[in-house]
Amino acid sequence: MGGLNIGAYVIRRALLMVVVLVGTITVTFFLSHLVPSNPALFFAGQNPTPDQIQKITAEYGLDKPVLDQYYIYLRQVFTGNLGISFSFQVPVLSLILQGLPNTLTLAALSTVFALGIGIPLGVEAARHGGRKVDSVLRVISVGFVGIPQFWLGIMLQLFFAVWWGILPLGSYGGTLTYFSYHSLRTVTGSYLVDTILAGDWGGFLAVAQSMILPVLTLTLAPLGTIIRHTRASMLASLNQDYVRTAKAYGIPDRQISYSLAFRNALSPVIVYAGLIFAGSIIGVIYVEDVFNLIPGIGYLVRYGTGTGISSSGISGNIDTPLILGVAIITAIIYAISNFVADMVQIYYDRRIIK
Amino acid sequence: MKTRNGVTTGQAAIAVVVVILLSAVAYLAVMGSNAPGTTTATQTATQTATHTATQTSVQTVTATVTPTTTGVEGVTPQTIVVQRNAWSNDMDPRETSTIDVVQQMYETLTHVTPNGTVVPELATSWTHSANFSVWTYTLRQGVKFHDGTTFNSSAVVFSINAIVKYGGGDAPDVWDTFKSATASGPYSVIITDTQATDEPIVTAAGYAAFMFSPNIMKYSGAANDTKGLHSWFLALNDDGSGPYTINATGSSLTKQTIALEAYQNYWGGWQNGQVTNIIVETVSNTNTAVLEAEKGQLDVIGISGQYQYVPQLLQSGLQVTSGQSFAAIWLLFNNQHQYLNNTLVRRALLTAVNYNQVVNQAYFGYGAMFPGIINPGKPFYNSNAPSYPNAGNKTAALALLTQAGYPGGLNVTWTVTYSTGSPFLGTACQVLQTYWSPLKVTLNCVGEGFGSVTRQAGYFNQTTGTLFSPGPISYASTSSAQDMVLLNWVGATADPWLVPDELFAIQNSPYQNDILFNWSYWRNTTFTNLLNQARLDEANPTVAQAEFNTLNQMFYQAAPGWGLFAENQVWVLSPHLHGYVPDPYYGFDYIFYYQLTRS
DSSP, X not given: OOHHHHHHHHHHHHHHHHHHHHHXXXXXXXXXXXXXXXXXXXXXXXXXXXXXXXXXXXXXXXXXXXXXXXXXXXXXXXXXXXXXXXXXXXXXXXXXXXXXXXXXXXXXXXXHHHHHHHHHHHHHHHHTTTSHHHHHHHHHHHHHHHSOHHHHHHHHIIIIIIISOOSOSSSTTXXXXXXXXXXXXXXXXXXXXXXXHTTOHHHHHHHHHHHHXXXXXXXXXXXXXXXXXXXXXHHHHHTSHHHHHHHHTTOOHHHIIIIIIHHHHHHHHHHHHXXXXXXXXXXXXXXXXXXXXXXXXXXHHHHHTTTTOOGXXXXXXXXXXXXXXXXXXXXXXXXXXXXXXXXXXXXXXXGGXX | OBOTTSOBHHHHHHHHHHHHHHHHHHHHHHHHHHSSSHHHHHHHHHHTTTTOOOOTTOOSBOOOOOTTOOSOTTOOOOEEEEEESSOOOOOOTTTOSOHHHHTTTOBOSEEEOTTSOEEESSEEEEEEOTTSOEEEEEEOSSOBOTTSOBXXXXXXXXXXXXXXXHOOTTHHHHTTTEEEEEEEETTEEEEEESSOOOHHHHTTOSSSOOBOOTTHHHHHTOSSTTHHHHHHHHTTOOOOOSSEEEOTTTOBTTTTEEEEEEOTTOTTOOOTTBOOEEEEEEOOOHHHHHHHHHTTSOSEEEOTTOGGGHHHHHHTTOEEEEEEEEEEEEEEEOTTSTTTTOHHHHHHHHHHOOHHHHHHHHHTTOEEOOOSSSOTTSTTOOXXXXXXXXXXXXXXXXXXXXXXXXXXXXXXXXXXXXXXXXTHHHHHHHHHHHHHGGGTEEEEEEEEOHHHHHHHHTOEETTTTEETSOEEGGGGGSTTSOSEEEEEEOOSSOOTXXXXXXXXXXXXXXXXXXXXXXXXXXXXXXXXXXXXXXXHTTTXXXXXXXXXXXXXXXXXXXXXXXXXXXXXXXXEEXXXXXXXXXXXXXXXXXXXXXXXEEO
16 A cells, blocks of 8 residues: 555546546547538628638638548647637637636636535534434425526526616626726636735625626535535444444534544545536536626637527537537546545545555 | 544545635636736747637736727717627628628728618719729718728728638628729729629628728738738727727727727717717627616617517617618428429418418517518519418418319428527427418428538538538439528628529529529529529619519519518617617618717
């Protein structure tokens, strides 16, 4: 055991990350090429002529065999070039880098709240297993998991922004033009973090306030899941022999729950936490649209899949480089999140590397 | 209490949170070096070796605009916030379809008023040769481009040649008869066409007919006037003569905002009350845009066919305007499929439809039925052209089927495709289902991405797998082709010839046996020839009108398809905005903000 095994485990997990990434690129690439689409529509106006199509098709190398295109793309990706977005006509990487910080901020906040609130509530539910507190928390957690985000976001807007008027409808800073009138130096690209770094507390409050409803929308479903997972895991721990022994020694219940049982119950929750963070990225895509949070990854996905282009009904045209780029970045986030979760898990329970 | 490893359980819980936070912060820190700033610019330089995409709009400081000053002396600033449902940084006046923004910054030689009259804009007058193929324009004096360059004949020649040479967007449609443009004096230009052309309509086109400074190459620093210049436009730059210019510091690709400000030397001048500053914000979710408008955060929104919001918008005190547009919903039958290759069957189907119901259900009444091949409002439109009954006539439809040899109905199932980009087409299809049911026709309404619709329609090269590459017309008779398609269609110019040519004519050589957008697959040589002749005769209105009337009659009799209704464009405006006049000649009635005043 010891360092060597941990090292081997870490290397194995890291290699697995690379396999996952290459797999994601491959599957996404070929799937995106199955969808009938042609970038000419992005460049050639509403009713492109055959000559225009031919010219643009050759220009973007789309007349090459798919396998050749795949090889070229793969080679580009490993040199950090995710291609040029058809719809924005700028490098995909720069678009993603502009949007990702805000998206990660939303995902991180929702994960923190889901864990910070969900774990203690899950522990309490388990401690009060079968009693009123447990029943109430079970109902709440099932409810949270069951509420569709697309409905929740609109309802929150309706109640808090339209009817009660106590929170903004959306947009970073609370109004569409907030950052048109409010100067902010970009350091990380995340409005929330940058206002802190700039010591711009007015800006920070405005941005934070505008993120309350989106974060709430994103948090409830994972919160319910965390409560349920923690409860189930804790119940299993509380039924272990060592807990009975601790009780026999007269150690207080609360201390047993939070010190002994909790540590052993934490392992599966940690794994799930990694998934929640990465999964939040998916939820953000919808939330950014409803709350008009720009820049973010959500808008890129919307445009990439062609759902943001509607004039004349010419839509559904896939921006393949953009979609591939977002898929790769999302896969990287998933892989890193899981990797981090695995590492934290090792810290708490080294048996898993046996 | 400590665990076996000396870690408290509280610390354990906190550790999980901290790890996640740290990973996020660490990533953000890494992003800091890559996100908006110098590193990104470097990446762009390497990545754009082949495509020369631009990155100049990435800023290290979030944009700010200064709405309190416009640069126009003696004029009180008036700022409005306008919604755009999809971001576009394509500000290239040579090819862009982002004309809702671009038409604020650029102008054309001529302009078409809502009633179809061509009036002077950058040209003050024009004359033509006897055969309508040579046009001489006298230009307006005292006009300056945003870079200070004087507008003159050199600018016109440069602009038109640059547009034609670049050949992007709708330029090939707009300038398809163009031969040459030459300066005949400092303020006089001769445009020569390959055939008789209604040139003032061409030079008034909403797309690909804008004038820009001939010094644009110098100011842009572009290496060439094709892609290099295109990149400069993509970076949210402009150099037109119009009333607004891009506020570079207020515009941001990152935030998807375009800020326009008044051009102080605009030849039309400025008056108090006029809109001087426009902030175009991307809000793609219509529900959110509606709520923002109700809260007064958006002064102008388009609701893209989602007219169910109209009552609540009116209730909120907002103005809901409805104006005629040249967009229409077209139903195209597959004239090569069984039953549908029978004229009487097609006419029976069109006779059975309640068009009132279609427009009310699919478009909440914001549209109008029209007869013939030409949208209402366009030149040579004839409201007396033959048409099918607006409310439908089931008895007459069944009689036609009987005449066709199918008494009692067809007992057939057909597939209707439509683009999900226009979801109301699905509703229109459902209405067709209802009214064709008595004819024993079952419809499968299939909504797909436009690419899929195009592929199924055969505008697709089976060998190379390239979409929008002409496919053989023989494909139309296969079972792979759809039975019918619903299209939301608008022509690049108001020329009445264009839409029927695209949708119903045999295509020009070398595509005469191919499928482009002619998805009715109708092969009527007489119709095609007469349509082309009518175009040639447009400069002679009496002759052209008679020819278009004949074409309307042929179209009605043969019924290869039909326009279900012409769409109205609906804008939602702040109650403080005044002066909007719908003009269908410009895209989907895109607003000229210079017209607007704010109270």
